[in-house]
Structures are given as C-alpha cells and as structure tokens.
Amino acid sequence: MQTDSSFTFVLFGGTGDLSMRKILPALYEAHRAGGMLADSGKIVAVARHIADRAAYIDWVNEHVKPHVSKNGVDETAWASFLDRIEFVKIDLGNPEDFTLLRDALSGRPGIRVFYLATGPSLFVPICRALASVGLNENSRIVLEKPLGYDLKSSNAINDAVGEIFAEEQIYRIDHYLGKEPVQNLLALRFGNVLFEPLWRREWVESIQITIAEELGVEARGDFYDNTGALRDMVQNHLLQLLSIVAMEPPHSMDSDSVRDEKLRVLRALKPIDPRDIGKVAVRGQYHAGVIRGSAVPAYATEPGVKPDSNTETFVAVKVEIENWRWAGVPFFLRTGKRLADRVAEIVVNFRAVPHSALGASALRGGANRLVIRLQPNETIRLYCLAKQPGEGMNLASVHLDLAFDRFFREGQMEAYQRLLLDVINGRLALFVRRDEQEAAWRWVEPILNEWATANKPPKPYAAGTWGPAAASAMLAQHGTCWLEEEN
The missing domain is CATH 3.40.50.720 (NAD(P)-binding Rossmann-like Domain)
Structure with a gap:
C-alpha cells in the first residue's frame, strides 16, 4: 500500500x-x-x-x-x-x-x-x-468513540460537526473494523464460493461475538462509571462486528456499498421489548477476585468509581435479525472487564448433520464451527469432525488453521495503522457512517432506559471468571453454551 x-x-x-x-x-x-x-x-x-x-x-x-x-x-x-x-x-x-x-x-x-x-x-x-x-x-x-452518551447527545454532536464538515470528510473510527481477521472475514465470505451457501439460517445454528478483557477500569474510573460496558463496547464495537458478519454481499468494496449493507443489518435488528430485557440481556459488575494468581479489587473500590455504583462492567445480550437470511438465528454478544482471559472472537456454530451413520458425535451441535480470533493472536480456524486413527469409527474434532503468516511474507498490519492510512488516502469503507451510528443507538436505547429506571444492581461476578452465571443460563435456554464452557 x-x-x-x-x-x-x-x-x-x-x-x-x-x-x-x-x-x-x-x-x-x-x-x-x-x-x-x-x-x-x-x-x-x-x-x-x-x-x-x-x-x-x-x-x-x-x-x-x-x-x-x-x-x-x-x-x-x-x-x-x-x-x-x-x-x-x-x-x-x-x-x-x-x-x-x-x-x-x-x-x-x-x-x-x-x-x-x-x-x-x-x-x-x-x-x-x-x-x-x-x-x-x-x-x-x-x-x-464514544460519540455521545445516547442517541440525543450523539445526534447533537453529529449535527454540530456536520455543520462544519461534510459527511465524506468525517471519519468515525472503530478500530475493530481495521483488524486483519475482520478483513479476512470479508475475503472468506465474498471471495470464496465455499462459505456463501452455508452463511444463512438453514445452516447456522447460532453466532457468538465476544470481547473480553482481563484489565479493570485502570485510571479511567471517572469516565467509565458514567459510561458502562453497554455504551463503551456494545453500541459500537460489538454491533459493528455483528453487521460485518451478517451483511449481504455488497456490489463492490467502495465505502458506501459496504456501509449500506451494514446499515441494512442494523436496521433489521429486532427491537427489544422493555418487558423482555431481563430475558435477553444480562448486566454484571465485577467483585474482588484473582486473575493469574494476583488479587484484584472490586469495581466499586476502583479510583474514581462511586462506592454504590450500579454501572455495569459486563454485558451479554441476545440479538435477532429480522431478515430472510438470519430469521430465527440467535446472535449472542458478550463483553466484560476483569474476565478470565483477554480474547476477542467471533464463533459461527453450524448446524449438526440431519442424520448420521457415524454415530451420535456427528449429531452434536458445534461439531462444525468457524472461529475468527481477533485478539490476542489473530487466526481463523474451521473446526470439523474427522476419524481418529485406529480401530472403529471414532470421531474427533480437528481444525483447519488459516495461518495467513505462512502464505504472506509481510507481517500483519495493526488496526490503527490500516485505519490511519485509510484516512490519509481518503478511504471511508472501514469507518462508521452517521446513519449506522444512529441505528445502533436506537437499538441500544431501550436497554439503557430500562436499566436506568429499574434501579436494580448488576449481577455480581468474581474477577477472573467469565461473568455472571445468568449469561450462561441465557445460552442454555437455547441449547448451547459459550465456547470456553464447551472446551
């Protein structure tokens, strides 16, 4: 480049x-x-x-x-x-x-x-x-980010900036869109005939998108206590990743073609009835615990955080997309601080075969899956079943590792490097357009409002775990589990 x-x-x-x-x-x-x-x-x-x-x-x-x-x-x-x-x-x-x-x-x-x-x-x-x-x-x-605190404040900033700069001059950055595996996801989907027939409700059972952090709020207590995980991560990073995963093929990779398709996904998100928020959204807050052998404090005792704070440091939410491709497929989004590991990944769980002459293992959910790891090590793995060596037809899970560094001599470009070069060269495809941002805020706001008015404390979880048990229970209701629980 x-x-x-x-x-x-x-x-x-x-x-x-x-x-x-x-x-x-x-x-x-x-x-x-x-x-x-x-x-x-x-x-x-x-x-x-x-x-x-x-x-x-x-x-x-x-x-x-x-x-x-x-x-x-x-x-x-x-x-x-x-x-x-x-x-x-x-x-x-x-x-x-x-x-x-x-x-x-x-x-x-x-x-x-x-x-x-x-x-x-x-x-x-x-x-x-x-x-x-x-x-x-x-x-x-x-x-x-963050561009505003809610839809109203976001619109106020966009209105004021839009009076001074034209939309094509404005680059709203989301660094997750610049990560190499996200770019490779587009290449896999739209450059290979192999995946496109499978990328739909008939063959996909569920999709998980996780951004987990081991770190707490560090020196950002004042900021974070007025923001929370839903605003800080779900409204932007997670919904942007969801739109990339679920979008229809654009007619080209120019900026508006890509962003038009992402916008269609965001506008197709099934609105959440406030009465159902307790069933489809889990909020948590970390308490004291141990991470990699070191004791860490509770969120409420972090510098800059109010001792009686109800700010969430963990969110898990079930999302549905009301369109022809994805109707009925649950998308599970999850993010949190002080979790058991630092990981960002997209997990596409394909449906089991309808009938197997090879035994019950071929019928279990998750036997076939695609895992796109965004951090810490950027990889894409396709999991499938293969026969174990030896007597009998015993199946085991194996994976095909799409190790791009073995095929390309040049090193992977960091997300910010790619995005800054795109700004300098006037490429807008990997930046968030205003109407995308508005659609994301509009979908998130019922959850924000319900949590603000309900005045219920977040569910506690110990630092160093994977969050409240309610997040696992939400997936169990759909006959599935988070990837680390299965392993």
Missing part, C-alpha cells in the same frame, strides 16, 4: 494515552515500512502543557518508544520519523490559539487530517475553532 499523497496529520490530544499507545506507534510503523507515507507528510502534535517541540520530542521518546515494534526499535527509522513531527502549543479552551495552528499549516501541500484524540466534550469546540480560522476546507476529521 504505497502513496505519493502529501498530508499534514494534526493530532489533538498529542500527549494523551491514546496518542502514545496507538496513534503515534501506528504512524511510526507505516513510516518504518517505507512507501506507505509520502516523504513530504508531516505530523503536527497539539497540546498545552508542553513548552516546545524539543520538550515534545523528549516526551515522545519516553512515552511512545515502549509501544512500538515488537522486535525492537529501528533507531535510524525512529530518528527519521521524529523529523516528521512538529509541535504547536495550544489551549483548546481558547479559540484564539487556533490562529497559531492556522499559521503553522499555512502553505502546506496536500490534505489535512485532524485527529481528535480527546474527550467527546471537546469535539464540537475544536471543530468550531478550526472553522473560525478556515481550516475546515481540504481536510478530514477523525472522531474517536
């Missing part, structure tokens, strides 16, 4: 955790690879508590280097990468400071990218300040 396109990448929140851990490391990897970034491309960091460029470079050396290159830092590449970085000291609360940014960007060739790695409360003020100095032309704006 090479480009000759000149650009200026302006990073708001230039000293923040996201910039240090993800954005600058991703830009460094693209620079180190050679040819992915135009030689003339520059990175302009914006912050208020750093004195000048020299101090910022010192900050980058200290805080970014630990997060780049699993195989170590190429010092020559690192030095030339630092040459790309400039710095402008701005107080985001003072719109007049944006004249300093305008002057710094004056006369530069190519596209301008403004990446807002800040809290959502700053999105609108930053956009208005950019417009006030004429920087909203020939530019693209990248918005991090």
